[in-house]
Amino acid sequence: MTADTISPLLGEHPEDAAVLVLEDGRAFSGRAFGATGTTTGEVVFNTGMTGYQETLTDPSYHRQIVVMTAPHIGNTGVNDEDPESHKIWVSGFVVRDPARRASNWRSERSLDEELRAQGVVGISDIDTRALTRHLRERGVMRGGVFSGPALLEHGYPRRIESLVQEVAGAPAMAGADLTGEVSTPQAYVVEPSGPGAPHTVVAIDLGIKSMTPQRLAERGMRVHVLPADATITDIQALAPDGVFFSNGPGDPSAATHAVALLREVLDAGLPYFGICFGNQILGRALGFGTYKLEYGHRGINQPVLDVRTGKVEITSHNHGFAVDAPIGQEATAPHDGGRYGRVVVSHVGLNDDVVEGLECLDVPAFSVQYHPEAAAGPHDAAYLFDRFADLMSSGARSASGLSASDATDAASTKEN
Structure with a gap:
């Protein structure tokens, strides 16, 4: 990216915009999914086509932003029987096409509602295939998801450099006792x-x-x-x-x-x-x-x-x-x-x-x-x-x- 600020990434609907920024400076634009705000962590990808609720609640994902490579996530909603722990542990959640409605007889609420309720910042409508290829070529790295007020500073779009600096300040996974x-x-x-x-x-x-x-x-x-x-x-x-x-x-x-x-x-x-x-x-x-x-x-x-x-x-x-x-x-x-x-x-x-x-x-x-x-x-x-x-x-x-x-x-x- 050559722009100094995130303005080109906000699109026609900046009120719904979200940006994923990696510590090497690569940025991806999308829409807010789940809670809005800021989250940082190690960005990793999961290739499972099922089991997103178990993934979200797996404590092994603590301090990690999880990218789902399967394009459609949220189809079966969320229930109270499948969690692997008492809460969502991922630091952030990245999907391409979130389901517009949950459709399963066991569903009790939508994935978006659950992420909001637990304060998990996510991003949707990004090219998860390109992101995964980037992580495979460069290795997993720290990243951050920014949406809502987190995209602005003094009322103006934030500079890319400031977002990268915030990401770089996040703790690394190497050496972490969690x-x-x-x-x-x-x-x-x-x-x-x-x-x-x-x-x-x-x-x-x-x-x-x-x-x-x-x-x-x-x-x-x-x-x-x-x-x-x-x-x-x-x-x-x-x-x-x-x-x-x-x-x-x-x-x-x-x-x-x-x-x-x-x-x-x-x-x-x-x-x-x-x-x-x-x-x-x-x-x-x-x-x-x-x-x-x-x-x-x-x-x-x-x-x-x-x-x-x-x-x-x-x-x-x-x-x-x-x-x-x-x-x-x-x-x-x-x-x-x-x-x-x-x-x-x-x-x-x-x-x-x-x-x-x-x-x-x-x-x-x-x-x-x-x-x-x-x-x-x-x-x-x-x-x-x-x-x-x-x-x-x-x-x-x-x-x-x-x-x-x-x-x-x-x-x-x-x-x-």
């Missing part, structure tokens, strides 16, 4: 809701989605959900059969408490299962590094290879960081001279060869980078909850070979 901002303030219990071994599981809430403890409870487990600042004493007081670490936002390298806590869990010999952020925390607890992906994986159609079986699973993802561990070979976990023994990369992303799962061979711990609870999304990985149950029941030193991918069909039937 789990304490999204975790439950108090412990709570999800009671068993289905048949299975009556295991007691402690789930550490690093940004947990509500469907996850439900999936555990469906398999007969009593789930004690504890805050992110829980201690090993808090965990052991519940005499759990296993420990689960959830998904969550932020940079795993900054989550020092979670890493230290997981090492105490491993030292105690408690079976461990982690997903998403919980996979990155296991990687760091074992002594591997983590790094930021250029634009991350966010969607419900990501192909992942189960290295042991050779089976490909279609999975649900939401992560911008990954574990730096060797693929295709058994390795000794680097931490403290290898005190946690051998580890293998169990799952690999087929789009870019990113580590999508870890499996310890000498301690009862495993994790995956994606979301086996899959709401919304495919159920290919639902067997992993059965694997966790089998790990607790068997007393095995490793999850290797327990409830492998050939259990997928039975698990999917159970989900449906």
